[in-house]
Every structure is written in structure tokens, then in C-alpha cells.
Amino acid sequence: MSRAMRRIAAVSFGVLALLTVWLTFQQVVAGSTYGDDPRNLRAIPDPDDPRRGIITTADGVVVAEDRDGVRTYPEGSAYLHLVGYMTADASAGLESTRASDLRPLDDGSITSWLITLFGGSVEPPEVRLTVVDRIQQVAVEALDRHTGAVVAIHPATGAVLAYASSPTSDPNGLISGDLAVLEFRENPAALDRVAFRLLPSGSTFKTLIAAAALEQGLRPDTVLEDKTEFLAPGAGLPITNITGGTCTGGDEISLREALAVSCNTVFASLAVDMGGLVVNDIAERAGFNSILSFELGAAISSISTAEELDADLGALAQTGLGERDLRVTPLQMVILTAAFGNEGEMMNPYLVDAVLTRDGSTLQSTSPESLGLLIEPAVADDLVSMMIDVVTDGTGRAAARPDMDVAGKTGTAEGAGGPHSWFLALAPADNPTIAVVVVIEGEGTGGTVAAPIAARIIDAWFG
Amino acid sequence: MSERTEAILLLAATLLVGIGTAVITLTNDEGITIDAYVAAAVFLASFGGLLFALKTWASRATRLLLPPVALLTALGLIEVFRLDRDLGRLQRYWLLLAAAIAIGVLRLLHGRGVEVLRRFRYLFLAAAFVFLLSPLLPSGLPIGGATINGSRLWIQLELGQRTLSFQPGEAAKVLLVIFFASYLAERNRGLAEMPRSIGPIGLPEPRQLLPLLLAFGVSFAVLVYQRDLGASILLFGVFVVLLYAATDRPAYLIAGGLLIASGASAAQSVFSHVQVRVDAWLHPFDDFSGTGFQVAQGIFALGDAGLFGTGLGAGVPYLIPAAATDYIFVALVEETGLAGGFAILAAFGLLFAVGFGIAIRSGDTFRSLLALGLTVTLALQMTLILGGVLRLMPLTGITLPFVSYGGSSLLANFGILALLARISHEERV
Numbered sequence: 001m002s003r004a005m006r007r008i009a010a011v012s013f014g015v016l017a018l019l020t021v022w023l024t025f026q027q028v029v030a031g032s033t034y035g036d037d038p039r040n041l042r043a044i045p046d047p048d049d050p051r052r053g054i055i056t057t058a059d060g061v062v063v064a065e066d067r068d069g070v071r072t073y074p075e076g077s078a079y080l081h082l083v084g085y086m087t088a089d090a091s092a093g094l095e096s097t098r099a100s101d102l103r104p105l106d107d108g109s110i111t112s113w114l115i116t117l118f119g120g121s122v123e124p125p126e127v128r129l130t131v132v133d134r135i136q137q138v139a140v141e142a143l144d145r146h147t148g149a150v151v152a153i154h155p156a157t158g159a160v161l162a163y164a165s166s167p168t169s170d171p172n173g174l175i176s177g178d179l180a181v182l183e184f185r186e187n188p189a190a191l192d193r194v195a196f197r198l199l200p201s202g203s204t205f206k207t208l209i210a211a212a213a214l215e216q217g218l219r220p221d222t223v224l225e226d227k228t229e230f231l232a233p234g235a236g237l238p239i240t241n242i243t244g245g246t247c248t249g250g251d252e253i254s255l256r257e258a259l260a261v262s263c264n265t266v267f268a269s270l271a272v273d274m275g276g277l278v279v280n281d282i283a284e285r286a287g288f289n290s291i292l293s294f295e296l297g298a299a300i301s302s303i304s305t306a307e308e309l310d311a312d313l314g315a316l317a318q319t320g321l322g323e324r325d326l327r328v329t330p331l332q333m334v335i336l337t338a339a340f341g342n343e344g345e346m347m348n349p350y351l352v353d354a355v356l357t358r359d360g361s362t363l364q365s366t367s368p369e370s371l372g373l374l375i376e377p378a379v380a381d382d383l384v385s386m387m388i389d390v391v392t393d394g395t396g397r398a399a400a401r402p403d404m405d406v407a408g409k410t411g412t413a414e415g416a417g418g419p420h421s422w423f424l425a426l427a428p429a430d431n432p433t434i435a436v437v438v439v440i441e442g443e444g445t446g447g448t449v450a451a452p453i454a455a456r457i458i459d460a461w462f463g
Numbered sequence: 464m465s466e467r468t469e470a471i472l473l474l475a476a477t478l479l480v481g482i483g484t485a486v487i488t489l490t491n492d493e494g495i496t497i498d499a500y501v502a503a504a505v506f507l508a509s510f511g512g513l514l515f516a517l518k519t520w521a522s523r524a525t526r527l528l529l530p531p532v533a534l535l536t537a538l539g540l541i542e543v544f545r546l547d548r549d550l551g552r553l554q555r556y557w558l559l560l561a562a563a564i565a566i567g568v569l570r571l572l573h574g575r576g577v578e579v580l581r582r583f584r585y586l587f588l589a590a591a592f593v594f595l596l597s598p599l600l601p602s603g604l605p606i607g608g609a610t611i612n613g614s615r616l617w618i619q620l621e622l623g624q625r626t627l628s629f630q631p632g633e634a635a636k637v638l639l640v641i642f643f644a645s646y647l648a649e650r651n652r653g654l655a656e657m658p659r660s661i662g663p664i665g666l667p668e669p670r671q672l673l674p675l676l677l678a679f680g681v682s683f684a685v686l687v688y689q690r691d692l693g694a695s696i697l698l699f700g701v702f703v704v705l706l707y708a709a710t711d712r713p714a715y716l717i718a719g720g721l722l723i724a725s726g727a728s729a730a731q732s733v734f735s736h737v738q739v740r741v742d743a744w745l746h747p748f749d750d751f752s753g754t755g756f757q758v759a760q761g762i763f764a765l766g767d768a769g770l771f772g773t774g775l776g777a778g779v780p781y782l783i784p785a786a787a788t789d790y791i792f793v794a795l796v797e798e799t800g801l802a803g804g805f806a807i808l809a810a811f812g813l814l815f816a817v818g819f820g821i822a823i824r825s826g827d828t829f830r831s832l833l834a835l836g837l838t839v840t841l842a843l844q845m846t847l848i849l850g851g852v853l854r855l856m857p858l859t860g861i862t863l864p865f866v867s868y869g870g871s872s873l874l875a876n877f878g879i880l881a882l883l884a885r886i887s888h889e890e891r892v
Contacts (some may be wrong), residue, residue, distance in 0.1 A: 001651075002823050004708045005835055009819035012842045016812050019846070022853050023765075023796070023804050030766030039751055039759070041782060042767040 053102040053124035055083055055094060058161075058353060061133035064095065066124075071095075071175050075133070077168040078140045081192040082131065082296075082351065085171035090181040094351065097295055098127050101355045101364075123358040130159035130353045130366075138460040139164040142453045148421075148440035149193035149330045151349075152457055155338035155426065155435045157368040158347030162436075162457060165193040195298040198327040199439065202411030202446065203262045204422045205322030207340065210259050210386060212282040213270050214379045218255055220386050226253035230265040232272050235314025239268040239321070259386045260394030262410060264321055271320025276309030279319060283326075286336045286374055287346070294331065295351050301332040323414060334437040336374060337424040340387070341407070341432035344380040346371035388429045396423065398451035399458070405429035406458065410446030418442035423450035427458045434461045464526045466518075473510045476533040480506045483541035483775055490776030498552070502540060505555040509562035510536075513880075516566040520573040521888035527817045528884055531810040532865055538807065539866035542795050545776055546787045550868050557870035561877035568881035577830055577885055581645040591638040594631035595681075598689060632685075632694050633862075633871040636701075637878050640836040643702055646674075647709035648829035655710035667714055675715065678702040679722050690736055693861030697843055699723065704839045709832055737857075744857040757784045761852050764790075764797040772800030787868040789860055793852050807866070815842050818883055825890045834886045837879045 034040055052071065055064035063079045065072055071086060073079065084093015091099065104124045139150035143166035152162040169189035173179040184190055191197065214220075226246040229238035241247050247263035258266040271279050283303040284290070292298045304325050309316040318324040331349065339346040347368055354365035375383070387407035390396040396408040407429040411422030421440045426432040436457050438450040481503030485495045510533050517524055536558065544551025572579065580587070647654070654674070659666045682699035685691055703719030730737045739754050747755035747762065760783040772778065780786050780794035787794070796804040818838030825831040841864050848867075851858035862872040 001708060001711055001828065001831065004711045005819065005823050005831070008704055008708060008835065008839065009815070009823070012815055012819070012839075013812065015842075015846050016808060016815070018855070019849050019853065020805065020808050022855055023808070024801060026762070026853050027765050027768060027796075027801055030762045034763055034766050037763070040763045040766075042763050042779060 051104050051124050052086075052099075053104075053126055053358075055098075055102075055127045055129065057129050057131050057133040057136065059133050063129070063133075073171050073175075076170040076172060077189075078136060078164070080168045080171050080189070081165045081194065082129070082163045083171075085174050087174055087181060090174075093296060094127065094129075098352065098355075101125060101127055125363055126356045126358060128353045128356060129351055130154075130161065131163055131351065132161050132461075135162040135457060135460045136164060138162075138456055139453075140166070140168070142456050143440075146440050146443065147188075147193075148438070148450075149197060150436070150438050150453065150457060151194045151330050151334045152434055152436045152461070153334050153338050153347075153349050155341040155432045156347070158335075158338070158349045159353065159368070160349050160351050161434060161461070163194055163351070165191070165197075192296065193330065193439075195294060195296055195329055195331045197439075198299050198301065198329055199415070199420050199441070200324075200326055200413040201322035201328040201333065202413030202420065202422050203264075203267075203322055204333060204409050204411035204424050204446070205320070205326060205328075206259060206262060206267045207383065207387065207409050207424065208282050208286060208336065209267050209270055209274075209279065209320050210255065211340075211375050211379055211383050212274055212278050213255060214382050215282075215375065216274060216278070220256040220382050221254045223252050223254055224258060224266050225269075226251050226263070227265045227269070230268045230272075230317065232268065232313040232317040234312070235317060237314075239264050239317055241265055256386045256389055259409070260389040262390075262395050267320045268317035272313050272317050276304075276306040276311075276316055279316065280304070280306040280309060282375075285372075286339070287332055287371065288328075292331070292335075292348075294349060298331050299329050301328040302326070322411060330437045330439050333422070333424060333439075334435055335371070337426060337437060338432075338435035339374040340380050340383050341426040341429075341435055342380075343377040344373050344375040346374050384426065384429055387424075387426065391425075395445075395447040396425075396451050398447055399423065399425055399455045401427070401455070401458065403462075407432070408451065408454070410451060412445040412447075415442050419444060421446045421449035423447075423454045425451075425454045425458060427461070434458065464530075466526065469526045469529060470514065472530040473514060473533050474507075476510070476530070476537040477503050477507045479534075480537045480540055483537070484544055486774075487541070487545045487776040490774070498544065498548075502544065502551075502555060505559055506537060506540065509558050512562050512566055516569045517884055520569045521884050523891040524884040524888040525817055525821070527813065528880060528887070531814040531817075532880055534810045535807065535814075535865035538795055538799075538803070539791065539863075539868070541775065542780075542791055542798070542866075543787050543868040545798070546781055546794060547868075550787055553870070554868055554873070557873045560870070561873040564874055565877040565881035568878055569885060572881075572885045576889055577833060577882065578827075580641050580833075581648070581829055584642050584645040587638040588642045591635040591642065594635035594638070595685060595689075597631050630869065630871040632689070632691065633869075633875040634878075636694070636697065636840060637837075637875050637882075639698060640701060640705075640840055641833060643705050644833035644836050645829055647705055648832055650674075651709035651828065654706070654715075655712055657712060657714065667712070667718075672718060675703070675706060675718060675722070679726065683726055687734075690734075691860070692730075692737060692740065692857075693844075693847055693859035696723070696847060696859060697840065697861065699726075700843050701836055701840050704843075705832055705836050708835055709828070740857040740859070744851075744854060747854075757790070758854065758858065760784070761790055761793045762854070764793050765853075768797045768800050768804075770800050771802055772796065772798045774798060785860075788862060789848060789858065789867070790852055791863055791867045792849055795866070811842075811845055817887075818842075821883060821887045821890060825886060827889075830886045830889060834883060837883055841876070841879065 052066055054062050056062050063075045064083050084095040086095040139162040143164055146166055148166055150162055150164045153160050167189045226248050228245050229240045231238040241264050247253055247261050280303055288301045288303045315324050319326050335346055348371050350366050352366055355363040384407045387409055388405045391400050391406045391408045395410040399406050399408050407426040409424045413420040421444050423438045423446050425436040427434055436454045438453045440449045443449050481499050484502045485499035488496045543554050657667055679699055682695045685695045706715045731741055743754045743758045747758035751759055764783055775798050778797040780797045783790045815838055822831050822835035825834055844861055844864055847859050848861050848863050850856040862869045864876045
């Protein structure tokens with residue numbers, strides 16, 4: 001009998017040990033898995049503990065901090081769409097997505113206990129952005145009194161260097177109560193035009209058409225027919241060029257020249273020749289029609305399906321010029337621009353470089369994440385060399401620099417109140433460290449309005 | 464352990480109750496209220512009385528029983544008060560009553576010994592059945608059955624304005640363990656004979672399985688008529704373990720395990736309330752605002768706790784449904800952290816070690832089986848509820864001994880404490 005009893009006792013203690021281990025496991029797993037669950041009321045910062053960490057730029061400028069218990073945004077309207085705000089009853093931007101990272105560390109967790117044990121700081125952490133204030137301020141200033149957006153990323157990593165949207169507004173007014181949150185959300189300044197504004201891309205889309213053509217076996221110096229107009233089979237109105245005649249004045253044009261001068265008839269005819277499948281495919285590879293996992297969320301850039309395009313060749317021709325039903329966000333355009341300068345590989349844009357304790361040790365850091373290969377490296381090299389010609393000899397001359405080659409592409413998209421001006425840029429072209437996308441709504445052509453702004457951003461980056 | 468150490472530990476637990484209660488009212492900006500003094504006084508009176516009774520009527524009993532029970536009771540008293548002031552105050556009356564009953568048991572058994580219980584075993588069996596069946600009394604009478612949270616295991620007593628709820632199954636649990644122990648102490652030899660065998664495992668005659676099947680039938684009936692999954696598993700589990708201990712025949716464990724497995728799978732497919740529990744266990748977030756809500760809130764609470772918790776009164780454990788009963792452990796972990804959780808598990812570990820020690824050392828079969836049965840009752844109950852709230856198994860509504868709110872549970876468990884102390888006393892005669 002006592003042998004059985006000893007066994008029963010042993011099993012009981014085994015169960016007790018299992019419960020001990022399981023309790024620890026559940027705490028660690030549940031703590032990390034469900035800490036940010038929106039249904040978890042415990043994840044919301046304690047209203048009785050207003051202390052929150054600071055947000056700084058990559059070059060050390062504080063953009064959000066507590067001053068005497070009041071959340072303050074020292075750079076005012078410059079970071080509204082990026083940093084956002086947190087008030088008692090509303091939050092937006094990184095202030096919302098990083099709410100749990102900004103909580104004080106002395107929260108009784110095992111982590112905080114270990115930190116204290118080894119003499120570390122448990123002050124509210126620092127969230128360090130990838131954004132560089134020097135460039136951000138230039139972008140904000142350049143956008144002043146315009147409606148539009150500037151976004152710049154590092155092509156090799158996807159680290160966002162500038163993220164500006166205009167019009168904007170000072171979030172400190174929301175904290176002080178001068179602005180009511182509900183009214184603010186109706187304000188045009190509330191719209192983040194980098195990730196949520198959908199516009200036709202205009203001729204910047206020709207970069208993707210050119211990439212598809214290179215994939216189909218064309219070379220940059222392949223000679224194509226330079227036509228005065230192009231009428232797609234079944235279409236009502238022919239497509240013409242800005243010049244009114246042919247793009248070169250002659251009747252032959254290379255692919256390289258066609259991109260440099262943004263030759264409409266060539267790209268419309270290329271789109272129709274390649275067909276809906278090819279055009280739709282390269283756009284979808286670039287991320288069109290799918291959800292992008294971006295920290296602040298993003299609208300989905302869209303292109304018609306291959307079937308829809310093939311059923312209406314007029315629409316396919318116009319899609320080749322970035323018009324008709326094509327809609328893109330500046331964020332989408334910067335992802336593919338960066339990919340051209342990164343051997344064809346797309347990187348997911350990210351905003352937070354690291355979360356640090358106040359004495360500088362790293363709590364978490366972001367690793368660059370690939371979104372896959374958009375085009376082969378050889379195709380990317382050819383495309384970039386063609387985009388250099390856009391800046392040296394073509395529509396993008398306003399972005400040219402004496403010290404280095406810049407690759408770019410202009411775009412002028414139809415808009416109700418005037419054309420939307422686009423510019424994509426990579427600098428230096430041979431090994432880019434910055435990819436820039438500028439869009440200004442309703443003010444003119446890409447080469448005259450957006451390209452000079454892109455040039456200022458690039459100046460700030462290398463200046 | 465010396466008498467002095469024991470007294471010091473009980474005083475420490477008393478201080479814990481007083482300070483813990485004060486911390487809760489202080490966190491709530493109420494200052495130190497009378498509650499802190501009353502709670503400490505009630506606690507001191509209960510355990511002081513118990514200490515005195517043990518010294519008088521069970522002087523040779525181990526001194527290791529009272530301290531872990533005091534710690535568990537103290538934490539329970541504090542956290543129940545933290546979750547619900549009224550329940551917390553009510554729990555103090557239950558504690559006084561429970562201590563009085565334990566003292567009464569020690570007094571009654573003084574001189575006669577636990578042996579006397581064997582004489583009344585059929586009376587206990589009958590009483591256990593009456594208790595088990597009493598919730599099925601029609602409701603509306605001055606004393607009648609009631610369905611709470613979908614289980615019919617309560618009787619309610621109308622006392623003027625107040626309704627006093629009582630779970631007679633808790634008392635039945637102790638009475639049945641006494642019956643099992645005395646029945647098996649007599650029949651163990653017959654039941655241990657295994658005329659045939661497969662390899663090393665002996666096989667009993669079919670008629671030897673009759674008691675096992677009977678116990679299974681009763682347990683299953685409890686599940687069907689009272690919808691009480693926890694009590695059902697507890698009753699059958701304790702019987703199977705005792706049967707194995709009494710006969711030393713693993714065949715009974717295997718047969719019992721097979722019966723539990725088939726019963727569980729049958730219950731899972733037939734009874735919607737069992738099905739719901741299983742779903743909530745495996746996929747609590749699928750029906751977050753419905754059946755999974757309690758389990759999901761428990762997960763959030765555990766995750767938020769950290770090493771030392773939010774501090775007493777500083778967490779939000781009241782977000783979990785049934786926090787004061789089923790989820791008392793998670794509520795305590797949220798506010799006292801992993802450290803508090805380990806303290807509770809350690810206290811149970813010590814209590815079980817003492818209980819199993821008493822059972823193993825006791826020379827007499829009945830006393831040995833009784834001590835084992837009582838200890839296994841506590842251990843199984845703890846396993847069922849902690850396994851449930853920590854998601855090792857589906858949640859079965861059952862109290863955490865000494866910690867959860869619940870008058871009937873407290874009375875029954877203090878009865879178990881008194882019996883264990885008495886057996887320990889007799890074992891050292």
C-alpha cells in the first residue's frame with residue numbers, strides 16, 4: 001500500500017512542478033503575445049501614470065516628450081503624420097502604435113526587474129526613428145503652402161528618411177484642448193498623404209512598363225517607331241505626345257530616349273503590345289492590389305486585372321501612361337523606386353530604428369525586411385541607366401547635380417484642379433543611398449514642380 | 464518546527480492580512496479603514512483558536528499543517544476583499560465558522576479517535592447522497608435548490624432579506640472520502656486478488672469492478688443532473704486513486720483512466736456545456752466577447768503580471784468573470800506577480816507533502832487511506848482549477864482550496880484540515 005502511496009505522492013509533486021513551469025511559461029508567452037492585443041484593456045497605458053518615453057529622430061532631435069507631465073511635440077506640425085498624438089481619448093501615428101513601447105519599464109515585469117538588478121535605467125524608453133530631422137525639415141518646408149507629400153527611404157534597407165504630408169497641423173493644439181479631436185479628424189490636415197492618398201501615377205508608371213519591356217527582351221538601345229499618335233484597337237481617341245508631333249522629330253526612337261523624354265506613344269504602344277497580363281503582373285509584383293504591412297497602415301494601390309485590361313485596349317494604353325483606373329500612394333512608388341536602386345529587391349519601409357533604454361542599451365531593434373525581387377539585377381541596372389538620362393537629357397533636368405549622377409522619372413497625372421506633379425529619384429545613381437518620391441497636387445508638370453523639390457531633399461541628404 | 468516558530472508564522476500571516484487589507488483600501492484612497500483591523504482580528508481568532516484546539520486535543524499532531532493553510536487563507540481573504548468588499552466581509556464570517564467546525568471536529572474525535580468514523584460510514588454515505596441530491600429540491604421554498612451559472616449545485620436559505628447560498632456537494636466530498644477509506648480498508652484484500660494477468664498487470668474478476676462502476680455511475684449522474692464537471696471528476700478521481708492505493712493494483716488505475724476517457728469523450732459530444740468549455744480552452748479568442756471571454760481575460764491578466772505583479776489593489780483583476788472563485792489564483796498572480804503565484808504553489812506543495820507523509824507513516828489502513836484521500840482531494844481540486852485557469856486543460860468550475868471565496872468550500876476544507884491533524888496526532892501515539 002505504501003508503495004502505491006509514494007507513487008501517488010510523486011505524481012502529485014510532478015503535477016505541481018508542471019504547474020509551476022506552466023505558470024512561468026504562460027506569463028512569458030502571454031505577456032509577449034497578447035500585450036498589444038487591442039482587446040486587452042491592460043495594454044492601454046495606465047491613465048494614472050502619464051509618464052511616457054521620448055521619440056527621437058535618427059540625428060537626435062526630440063519630437064515627442066513629457067514636459068511637466070504634459071505630452072509635448074517640440075517640432076510641432078512637422079511630424080504630425082508620422083509621430084501622431086496621444087490624448088486622453090484619441091491617439092494616432094507612432095504615439096498609438098508604440099504606446100506599449102513608450103510605457104515606463106518599472107512595471108513589475110521580469111524584464112524590468114532584471115534591468116534594475118544589473119543597474120540599468122527603468123525610465124520610460126526612447127523610441128528612435130529612422131527619419132533624419134535635417135531632411136524632414138527640408139521636406140516640410142518645401143511642401144509649405146502646397147498640397148502633397150514627400151517620402152524618402154534608404155534603398156538597401158527600407159529605413160524611412162523623410163515622411164512629410166501637407167497640409168499639416170500642430171498636434172500640441174490637440175493636447176492643450178485648443179483643437180477638438182473630432183473636428184481635427186475632419187480637417188484636410190489629418191490625411192496622411194504619403195500612405196493614404198491615392199492618385200494616378202502619371203508617367204512615373206513608365207518605369208514599370210520599361211522594366212517589363214526589358215524583361216521581354218528589349219534593350220535600352222532597341223529602336224522603336226516614333227509615332228505622332230497611337231490609336232489602340234477599339235479605342236475612341238488616339239494617344240498623342242506633349243510635343244504634338246513625334247518625340248524626336250524623326251520617326252525612330254530608342255527605348256532609352258523614349259523614357260528620357262517620356263514619350264507617350266511609345267509606352268502606350270508597348271503596353272498594348274505586351275498585353276494586360278504582363279502590365280498587370282509587373283504592377284502586382286511591385287505590390288499593387290495587395291495590403292502592405294506598414295506600421296502606420298497604408299491604402300492599397302490598384303491596377304485593373306489582366307482580363308479588364310485586355311478587354312479594353314484603350315484603357316490598357318492609358319494604364320501604360322499611369323492614367324485611367326491606376327491609383328497609387330507615394331509610399332508604393334517609393335518602394336518600387338528604391339527597388340530599382342537595390343538590384344531589383346524591394347524592401348519594406350520602416351519608421352522605428354530601435355527602442356532604447358534611457359541609458360542607451362537596446363531593447364529591440366528593427367531588422368530590414370525584404371518584400372521580394374521586383375526585377376532581376378540586370379534589368380534594374382539597365383533601368384537605372386535609362387533613368388539617369390531622364391535627369392541629364394530629359395524631362396527631369398531640374399534634379400541634376402554637378403557632383404553625381406541622379407536617376408529619376410517625372411510624372412504629370414490628370415487632376416480635377418490641375419495636373420498632379422510626380423517625381424521619383426535615386427541618388428547617387430550607381431549606388432543609391434536615398435530614394436525620393438515627391439507628389440504635388442494640382443500645380444503643374446513633374447519636371448517643373450516636383451523635380452526641384454526632390455533636388456532639395458537630395459541636397460539636404462548630401463549637404 | 465517548534466511551537467514558537469508556528470506561532471510566529473501565524474502572527475506573520477495575521478500581519479499579512481491586516482497590511483494587505485490596508486494596502487487595498489489605501490490604493491483606493493480610502494485610508495486605513497476598520498476592515499484591516501477586523502480582518503486581522505478575525506484571522507487571529509480563527510487560527511489562534513485552531514492552534515489552541517490542536518494543542519489541547521491533538522498535541523502530537525505535526526506543526527507543519529497550520530502555516531501553509533494560514534498563508535493560503537490569508538491571501539484568499541485579502542484578494543476576495545479586494546475583488547468584492549461584501550464578499551470579503553462575508554468570507555470572514557465563513558472563516559470563523561470554518562475554524563469553529565474544525566475545532567469541533569478535533570473536540571469530538573478527542574478520546575474516541577478517527578476510528579469512530581468507521582462505525583458511521585453508511586450514515587455518512589447516506590448523508591453524502593442527501594447532500595448531493597439536495598440542490599434538486601424545488602426552488603422557492605424557504606430552503607430550496609438553485610441554479611447558479613448553469614450548474615444546479617446550490618441550496619439557498621432565505622434568512623429575512625438575505626439569501627444564503629450553500630454548496631452541499633462540498634460537505635458530501637469529505638463524507639464520501641471517509642466512506643471510501645473505511646470501505647476500502649475492509650475490502651482491500653478481496654479487491655487486490657487478481658486471478659489472471661496480462662504480463663505484469665493483474666486482471667480483476669468482473670464482479671470486482673462493481674464498486675468502480677458504481678462510483679463512476681454516481682459521478683456521471685452528478686455531471687448530468689447538476690452539470691458540475693469539476694465535482695464529477697473530483698469524486699471519481701479520488702475514488703480511483705484510493706482504490707489503487709488500497710489494493711496496489713495498477714489495473715484499477717487503468718480501468719479508471721479508461722472510464723474517465725470514455726466518460727469525457729461522451730460528455731464532450733453530448734453536453735453542450737462541456738463542449739463550450741473545451742472550445743473556450745482551445746480557442747479562447749475565437750469567441751472573444753462570448754464563451755472565450757473569461758479564459759481570454761485570464762490570459763491578459765497573467766501576461767500583465769510580471770515578476771511582482773501590479774501590486775495589491777493596483778491591477779484590474781475584476782475584469783475576469785468569477786475572479787473571486789474560479790479565477791482567484793489569476794487575480795492574485797496579476798497583483799502579486801509570479802512571486803505570489805510561486806508562494807501559493809509552494810504552500811500547496813508543503814501541505815501535500817505533510818498530508819502524504821501522514822498517510823504513508825500511518826500504520827493503520829483506515830487512517831492511512833483517509834489521510835491519503837483527504838490530501839488527494841485537495842491536490843486534485845487544486846490541479847483541476849489551476850490547470851483550468853492556466854490552460855493545461857478545460858476549465859472546470861471548482862474552488863481553489865482555502866483561497867477562493869466560498870463558505871461551503873472553506874468549511875469542508877477546514878474539516879479536512881482537522882481530520883488530517885487528528886490522524887497525524889494518532890499516528891504518533
